[in-house]
Amino acid sequence: MSVADYREDMQGCVRCSSCKWVPFNHMKSHRFSGNCPAISRFNFHSYSGSGRMNMGLSVLEGRSELSEKVSEVVYSCQMCGACDTACKSYREIIDITEVLLELRAECVESGQLMVEHMMTLDALKRENNMLGEPKAERGAWAAGLDLKDINKEKVDVMLHVGCRFSYDPELRGSIRRAVRLLREAGLDVGTAGAEESCCGGRAFELGYRGEARNFADDMAARVKASGARYLLTPCSDGFAAFNYLYPLMGIELEAEPVHMVQLLDILISDGKLTLENPLDMRVTYHDPCHLGRMSEPYLGGWKGDKRDRLRSQSRTGRFGIYEEPRRVLGAVPGLELVEMERIKEYSWCCGAGGGVYDAFPEFATWTARERLEEATTTGASAIVTACPWCERVFTDAVGENGFEIKILDVVDVVARAVGLEEEE
C-alpha cells in the first residue's frame, strides 16, 4: 500500500472537524471536549486527522512538498486513533489511521526522518528492543520466577512481555506480580526470556516497514515454534500490533492474542482468583488507546468504493477492550471506580504513543498532564491503566508536575485484592 492508495479516503474528507473533538454525544464539558492531543496542543488545522489528510493529498497532487516541517507535523501524533473513531461516528468511508500510517511510511521512504526515531530504530536493530537496552538482559525481569522457556519446551500460553515491561525498572514489580497471579490461578506460562524481541509494532507506526516486518515475522515464527494456543501480553502496544497491525501487514499468528486484563477477567469470573482483601480506594480507569480502539481487529482491506462498505465492515473503535478491565476493577471489594469524561473508544491518549515519547517528550508529558488533570477532577486517588507506556509517561508527568494521584496497573490492584505478598 502507499499514500496514493488512500487518495479517495483523503478526498472524502468534508472538513467537518469532527476529528478534533470527542464524539459530540459524549461531550460533557468544555474543558475536556478535545480528543486529539496534537490539534489541542499545536492548533494549526494540519495537526488534526483532517489536516494531515489534506496535507497528504496536497503532497500527492504535487501542490506542495513533503518537507522537514511537514514530517515534523506528521510525527507530532500519538497514532492514538481518536480522530478515526470520531470521524466514523457518522460515516465509514475514511480510514484516517491507515492514511496516517501511510504518510509516515512515505516520510521514511523520502528520507524525511526524525533523528530521535532513527536512533530508536538503530537501537532496535542492534538490541531488539525500543529502549536500546542490552538484548542479553531482556529476560532479567523474570529472575527467580522459574518460568517455562519456550525455546526448550512447548507451552499453551506464551507470554510476550514487551520492551517497556522487560526493561523499565520502575514497572518491573507489575509484571512480576502478573506472573505470580497467574501462578496463583494455577496457570503456567512460558516466555522466550532473552530471546524475546520487540513485536515491531512501533517500528511499523513510525513508518519503518521493512524493520517492522522483520520483527513481526520473527514474532510469528517464535509463536509457531512455541506451540502456544494463546499469545498473552500485558503490553497494549503489542496487543494492538497483534490484532491490527499484523493482519494489516498480512502476517498471521498461530495463537490468539490475549491481553493480561482479559485473562484476569476470566480468572476472576471463573473463581480461579479470589479478590478478598478490600481496597478502600476511589480510582479511575484510563483506557489505553492501544488496548481500546487501536486493538480492534483489522477487517481486511476494502476494494472499491468505501461507500459500499457496511458499518460492520469498518473499524469504528467500538470493539476494543473496554469492559474487561472495568469488570476486574468492579470485582475488587471496597474499590470505587469513577469514570473520567473521556473513556472507552473516545478516551484521551496518555501521550506516549506513535513515537512521540522519543521525539517530542514535552508534547508527551503535556498530553499526560491533560489526562492527569481530568483524572484528578474525578476525586480519584489513583489512575489505573493497563499499558506500560501509559504508566511510564504518567509517572514522568506526575513527578514533574506535583500531582497527588497514584499510577497503578490493573495487575497491581488485583494483586493487592488477592493478597499477594510484596516481594522483597
Place this chain on the structure above:
Amino acid sequence: MAMTISDEAYRALEEAVGEENACREPAMLDSYCWQPFLNMSTDLWVQRPIAVVLPGSAEEVQEVVRVCNAHGLKFKALSTGWGAHNGPTYDNVVQIDLRRMNRIIDIDEKNMIAVVEPYVCGGELQAEVWKHGLNTHIVGAGPHCSPLAGATSMHGCGNDSIYMSTSSRNLLGVEWVLPNGEMLHLGTPGSDAGWFCGDGPGPSLRGIVRGTSGAFGGFGVFTKAALKLFNWPGPDEIDSEGLILDSTGGLPDCSLFYNCQFSREEDFIEAAYRIGEAEIGYMFVRMVTSEFVLLLMPHLFKKLVKHRAIMDLLDKTMAYPFMILLVGSTERELKYQEEMLNQIVRDCGGMAMKFNNIPPAANLMGMNLLRCTIFGTVFRSGNMFATNLDGNEALTTQTDWCSTMEKAKKRYIQSGGLLDDGSDNPYMITYENNLFGHCETIYLYDQRNPEHLESLEPLGFDTTLAAIEQCNVPLAAFEPVTRTAMSPLAGNFNRWQKEISLAFDPNGVSDTGLYTDEKEPDPEKIPAEKMEHFEWLKARFGRKG
C-alpha cells in the same frame, strides 16, 4: 496558487501572535484549502492563504489586522472553518484561524446569556449551559459549528429554531475588530453595561454587522459575542453509549418525540401554523421518510431508489411529515403540549406517532437530536451534499420551493450529474412559533466524481433563476455571480453594502469576495439560453442605478 508573503510582513505577523502561532509552510497552508463543502467549482481546493495565524486574544487579532493594513495584505477569519466560504478569494490573504480563542467568558444564568469566543463550538456550549438548566441554539450543520460564527457571520437556522430562533436573532453584545484594526463594542458592552443587549446603550450596529446571511468573513473579525440562552428543564448530562448509529441514552423525561404525517400540503401547513399558535414545540423539522433511509441506511437506500413504487410509497403516501420534540418544564406542561399536538394533528387529518416508548427510536432521537449530531449522516449516501436555500419566508413558500427544486435537480440526476436521491429531500425548519420558516432541498453527489462536480455551477445558476422567478433567495447569495444577479432585483442592496464596507474598511483589507464582490456569469459554463433567460429576468425585474 497564492503569492508568497514577504519576510518583513511575516516577521510582523510572528511578532503579533508569537512565532509558534504563525505559519507559511505550503503543505500546512494547503490544509486550510481543502474545502469541498459548498464549493461550487470543480477544483475542491480553495485559494491558498499566504500565511495562517493563530491569535490568542482580541488584541492579537487587532495586531494582525494592523499588520495587514501596513503591508497591503488582506485577511479572512474563520472559526471552525467548515466550508469553502472560509477560503480566501484573493491571492494575498492572511487566514486568521481563531482556534486559540476558545473561552466561555461567562454563563449568566439569571439573565440567560452566554458570552463566548469564536472557537467555542455548539456542543461545548450546550454541555456547559445544560448544567445551568439552560440551552443554546445549535445550527442544523451540527454541534461542530461555532455559535459565535453563526450569530455574527453566517446563516443560523436549526431544528430548535421553533423555540430558540435563528442565530442572528440571538446575538446580543458583540466585540468586533474592525478592518482598520480598531476595536468596537456593540450594544451594552459599548458603554460598559454588561453584555445583555445588542442595541445599546452603546453603538447599535447589529443590522450593519449582518443581515440574513452574514458577511462571510468579509467585514472584520468578531472576537466575542453574547448569545441568548433558553430554558432547558432536562438533565445536566445524558449518558449515552455508542456512536451516532448505535447511540443509547433515550429521550429525557422532560421530552416527547413525535413523528406526524399528513398526505396533503394544506393540512401540513395548517397544522404547523396551529402548533405555532399553541406555542408548543422545542424542535420542529420537516424531512420526508425516504430521507431517513438515506441518512441511516445508505446501502438499503441505494437499492430502494431504483424502485419507483417503493419510493412513492415512502414519500408520496405521507408526503408531508414533520418531527417534533416537545419539552416541558413540568409534567403538567408536557401533558398539555402533548394533548394540544394530538388534537391539532387529528383536526388536520394527520397521524401522530410517539417514539418515546420505542427504545431504538428513542435512542436514535435522544442525544442525536438534542445535540443535532444525526444530520452529519447526510454525508453517508453520496459522500457530499449541497442544498438549495430559500429565504426565511411564509410556510407555503417553502413547500413551493421544494417542488421547484425537485424538478431542477431531476434533470441533472437523469444525465448522471448527481446521485439519484429519490425525492425533494427537504430540510424545512420553522422559526419562533412557526410564524415563518426556512427550507433547503438537499441533493447528493460524490465530490470525487468529476461529472458531479461539473453539474454544480450550472445547477447553482438554475437555482438562482428559479429563486428570482419565485422572489426567493438562492443558496449562493453570498457568491459574487449570484450577488450580481440578485442585487438589482432587491433594491440594489449590494451598492449599499459596498458603501458600508468601504466606510469601515478604507484600505480594503477584509477579503470581501463573498460579501460585496461582483462577477458576471461565465458564458463557458452557462448555456446561452439560460444566459438569455437571466438577462430577460434582470431586464424585467431589475432596477438600474
